[in-house]
Amino acid sequence: MTMKSVINKRLAALEPGEGGRIVSVAGAPGSEGRLADLGFVSGTDLRVIRVAPLGDPVEIEIRGTRLCLRRRDLEQIRVEVPA
Amino acid sequence: MTQALVDLEGPRPPLRLALLGSPNSGKTTLFNGLTGSRAKVGNYPGVTVERRESKLLLGRRRARLLDLPGTYSLSAASPDEEIATRVVTGNLPGEEPPDALVAVVDGTTLRRGLGLVAQVLALGRPTLLVVTMIDEIRARGGKLDLAALSRRLGIPVAGVVGHRGVGLDRLRRLLEDPERWPQPAEPPPADDPAERFAWVDALFRQVVGAETPEDSRTQRIDRVLLHPVAGSLVFAAVMVFLFQSIFTWAVPAMDALDQGFSELGRLSRLVLPAGLLTDLWADGILAGVGSVLVFLPQIVLLFTLIHFLEGVGYLGRAAFLVDRILGWVGLQGRCFVSLLSAYACAIPAIMSTRAIRSPRERLATILVSPFMTCSARLPVYTLLIAAFVPATTVWGPLGLQGLVMLGLYLLGALTALGSAALLSSTLLRGSPSSFMMELPPYRFPSVRVLAMLVWRSAAAFLKRAGTIILLASMVIWGLLSFPRATPDPALDPAGQARVQLEGSVAGHLGRALEPAIAPLGYDWKIGVGLIASLAAREIFVSTLAQIYAVSDPEDYDGLRNALHRERDAATGRPVYSLATALSLLVFFVFALQCTSTIAIMGRETGSWRWPALAFAYMLALAWGASFVTYRVAQAFGL
Secondary structure (H helix, E strand, C coil): CCCCCEEEEEHHHCCCCCEEEEEEECCCCCHHHHHHHCCCCCCCEEEEEEECCCCCCEEEEECCEEEEECHHHHCCEEEEEEC | CHHHHHHHHCCCCCEEEEEEECCCCCHHHHHHHHHCCCCEEEECCCCCCEEEEEEEEECCEEEEEEECCCCCCCCCCCHHHHHHHHHHCCCCCCCCCCCEEEEEEEHHHHHHHHHHHHHHHCCCCCEEEEEECHHHHHHCCCCCCHHHHHHHHCCCEEECEHHHCECHHHHHHHHHCHHHCCCCCCCCCCCCHHHHHHHHHHHHHHHCCCCCCCCHHHHHHHHHHCCCCHHHHHHHHHHHHHHHHHHHCHHHHHHHHHHHHHHHHHHHHHHCCCCHHHHHHHHHHHHHHHHHHCCHHHHHHHHHHHHHHHHHCHHHHHHHHHHHHHHHCCCCHHHHHHHHHCCCCHHHHHHHHHHCCCHHHHHHHHHHHHHCCCCCCHHHHHHHHHHHCCCCEEECCEEHHHHHHHHHHHHHHHHHHHHHHHHHHCCCCCCCCCCEEECCCCCCCCHHHHHHHHHHHHHHHHHHHHHHHHHHHHHHHHHHHCCCCCCCCCCCHHHHHHHHHHHCHHHHHHHHHHHHHHHHCCCHHHHHHHHHHCCECCHHHHHHHHHCCCCCCCCHHHHHHHHHHCECCCCCCECCCHHHHHHHHHHHHHCCCEHHHHHHHHHHHCCCHHHHHHHHHHHHHHHHHHHHHHHHHHHCCC
16 A cells, blocks of 8 residues: 555546546435445546536446436535546 | 146136236246237236236146236335235235245346345245346346356245346246245345345355456447437437327328228218218217327327336436436426326326326326327317318418428427426425336337237227217217207208207307307317317317218318308308417317326226316416417417
8 A cells, every 4th residue: 555645635626527426425415325326436536527518417437337417416525536 | 638627627726826026027928938928917906006917827726926016125115116015915805915026136237136135035025036138137248147146045046038038938937836935044134125235235246256248339328328419319309209100100100090980980871871860970989089089199199208207217317317307396306207208198107107206296296297298189189270270371381381281389388387386386385205217228229029018008099989988979979969959951961950050959058168268269169179078179170070970080181161251140251260260279289178087097096086176277377378468479479
């Protein structure tokens, strides 16, 4: 295990094309369990593919699939990205 | 041979198998491949989630295969998912739990799909895993060792290519005796999602190693179709194409059906003896049911296009593009698919809302779907526009008649969105729910699955024509034909028909309604049409035709002329002005005149309060808007 320098960010703050690793999925009432069932759990890699023309939702690649989710539901997800 | 017969007819009950998998896993294609699409379609006890089951023969053993609704997990979120969960866990009263489970995963998305498999294995039931789309893994340069997967999971694994039938023979043999399926020594951790997916990731590393490379064709297509500018233009073009096609391509078939029914009516009168029964058959049943069946080509075409776009994977993309707009009125991208279907008919649209996870948004979509311009409004629009809106050219190919039609479509759609916003901020107030939609790779849909989906939509429409509309046509004919007027030799047949109509039950009903509709510019004859159209909108046209005693109730030109000719007996002025026609058009945009929609709303919402509310709201809106339209049009001298 090497120490890499990483930045801890909100998933919603990632730009299209940027990827990261989930560090926490916290607190979003209601949607938390659903996100977890889709595989949004700590340690999982994901990548933001694009943002819809009107700014929401966001297309995310995770676990070999592409999912569209609203920014609001992504608020509670924090990821670490290489610095 | 004797042994086979004994087994077939023996006391052993059929084996009950259930297919469980996420949406887009290829589950339905597999179901059709195994059963030959001869499914028995019904509902689960007590709820209106569609239940599809088919009998099949596995070797010498009889079996029943149940196609459960698609679900991403066994932690239910939508009504569909809840049913799938309750069936496999044996918690749905009236539904026996299956003897064995067949979990279906898309081989290209194993790292997500295996999460559901972990939950299924934790149930401790005999389970077999089917991995679909194994050809696509190879085509994309990925690899998957099914034997290793089977060893690691401790259950039988079968790879298939559903639409080509690859691997189905081996799967059938495996399905024959679940009693011999191995079971995992230790169930995977299923309760905590983090542990569940850690188990999935470890398994994935051991068996597969690397993620299947992404489909490069899908990436290229998405770069255009989801591009802010190009994607929006393509979306607009697809929508224009969709509507243009149902108005132009479906017309020849509709004209042919129209002529066919007229001809059948004429022939019936030639062959059958003149009398009441022949009148009932020709003027009641043929005219009424025929005027509705004429729209079958349009419905089939629209549903073919919608199911095709869905199967290819475009509707998911469209939902992604418009989700924000729907979010402004409290809906979400997934509602778009239902609202689009409502352009054909509100009934399948309302049934399709079961895929919407949030109960609040599902209810809002159900309630506003009837505002979308369904095909039953078309005959009314076509008749009134052709009769009263001048066929002048506005600009290029755009005529005034076409613009009025477009305006009616827009008015319906905007009212649907406005009403959704109103509902979301009043009765259905609550936190916006989450929107989640998967964008699967673009795939060419299987023609068989497409044909089956279109047939199911068409069958629902035909059933409606054969039941409610048949009944309504007969009742209306009776109301128009009784009590019988005494024949007066001094009158010509048209005059005799007029006397008959004015003295009929329908005539009296229309006159009773007149005070309520006179402010909208309608007379008692339109009143009769409106009462009749409460059963179904399109009955308005055939009723007016019956009222005007035109020789052929299907002949819109004849009815159109009759509406033009109609003069007020006292003043000699035309009864129907452009103002009346516009007011009537607006009434049909808003009013909920459709018994089947009201019934399905009641079933899907589980209460009669919601359809009652929708009916009252839409009627009030219709009356108010028609009143304003009539007054404003009159003020402009129309």
